[in-house]
Amino acid sequence: MQATQTAQLADQELIDLYLNGNEKAFEILLRRHKARIYTSIYIFCKDAQLAEDIFQEVFIKIINTLRSGRYNHEGKFLQWALRISHNLCVDYFRRDKRRPTMGQTDEYDIFNVIGLSDESPEQNIMRSQTHERIRHLVDSLPIEQREVVVLRHYADMSFKEIASLTRVSINTALGRMRYALINMRRMVEEKDLILQ
Numbered sequence: 001m002q003a004t005q006t007a008q009l010a011d012q013e014l015i016d017l018y019l020n021g022n023e024k025a026f027e028i029l030l031r032r033h034k035a036r037i038y039t040s041i042y043i044f045c046k047d048a049q050l051a052e053d054i055f056q057e058v059f060i061k062i063i064n065t066l067r068s069g070r071y072n073h074e075g076k077f078l079q080w081a082l083r084i085s086h087n088l089c090v091d092y093f094r095r096d097k098r099r100p101t102m103g104q105t106d107e108y109d110i111f112n113v114i115g116l117s118d119e120s121p122e123q124n125i126m127r128s129q130t131h132e133r134i135r136h137l138v139d140s141l142p143i144e145q146r147e148v149v150v151l152r153h154y155a156d157m158s159f160k161e162i163a164s165l166t167r168v169s170i171n172t173a174l175g176r177m178r179y180a181l182i183n184m185r186r187m188v189e190e191k192d193l194i195l196q
Contacts (some may be wrong), residue, residue, distance in 0.1 A: 011077035015066060030059065033078050040082050043150050044089040054092065058085045079157060083165045086151075137184045145180035148173055 006017070006027050017025035017040060037058060042051040063085055065071050071080075138146055150159045157165070163173040 014075065019066060029077070033081060037081050037085055038133070039151070041085050041089060044086070044147075045092070050092075054085065054088050057088055059168065061088070079161055079165075082151075082157070087163050125131070137187050139189060141180050141183055145176050145183065148176040149180045153178060 006014070006022075009017070009025075009028075011029060011032070014025040034145060036056075038051060038055050040049065041054045041058070043049055045054065058081065062081060068195045098154070099107070131159045139150055141149065144166075151165065158178070159173045160171050163170045166173065168176075168188055
C-alpha cells in the first residue's frame with residue numbers, strides 16, 4: 001500500500017495495519033494525533049519537559065494495550081488516547097500533590113496548535129491579547145472547572161465523554177462548565193476586561 005493511501009485511512013484501519021506488522025501505520029496515527037494529545041498533557045501540567053515525559057508514557061501504554069489485544073473499538077482512538085493522557089496526568093499530580101496552571105511559555109503556546117486563518121498584523125496582535133486574557137481567566141478557575149473548559153473547548157469532547165474521562169456524572173460535568181462560565185463572566189466584569 002502506498003504511503004499516501006495509508007495516510008488517508010481511518011484510525012481503526014491504521015491500528016489494524018499496525019497489529020499486522022505495519023510500523024509505518026502507527027507512525028501515521030501518532031503524527032495525526034500528536035499535537036492534540038501533547039497539548040492536552042501540556043495544558044494539564046504546564047511543563048514542557050514533564051509533558052514530553054508523560055506523552056512518551058501515553059504512547060508506550062497505547063502500544064502495550066494494542067499489542068495485548070485489550071483495545072476495544074467502542075470509542076474513537078483520539079478520545080481513548082486523551083483519556084489515557086488525562087489519567088496519567090492525574091496520577092502524576094496525585095503523587096506529587098502539585099497543582100498545574102495553564103498558560104504559555106516562550107517555547108509553547110496552546111493557541112498555536114489551533115488552526116487560524118491568515119490575519120493582518122493588527123488582527124494578530126488583538127487575537128494574541130485576547131488569548132492571553134482568556135488564558136489568565138481559565139488559569140484562575142478551580143482545577144475541576146478548568147479541566148472541563150479545556151476538554152470541552154480544546155479537545156472538543158462531548159459532556160458525556162468528559163464525564164466518563166473525569167469519572168463524574170454528566171450533570172456534574174455540565175455544572176462545572178456552568179460555574180466556570182459564571183466565574184469567568186464575573187472576573188471579566190470585575191476586571192472590566194475587553195475580550196474582543
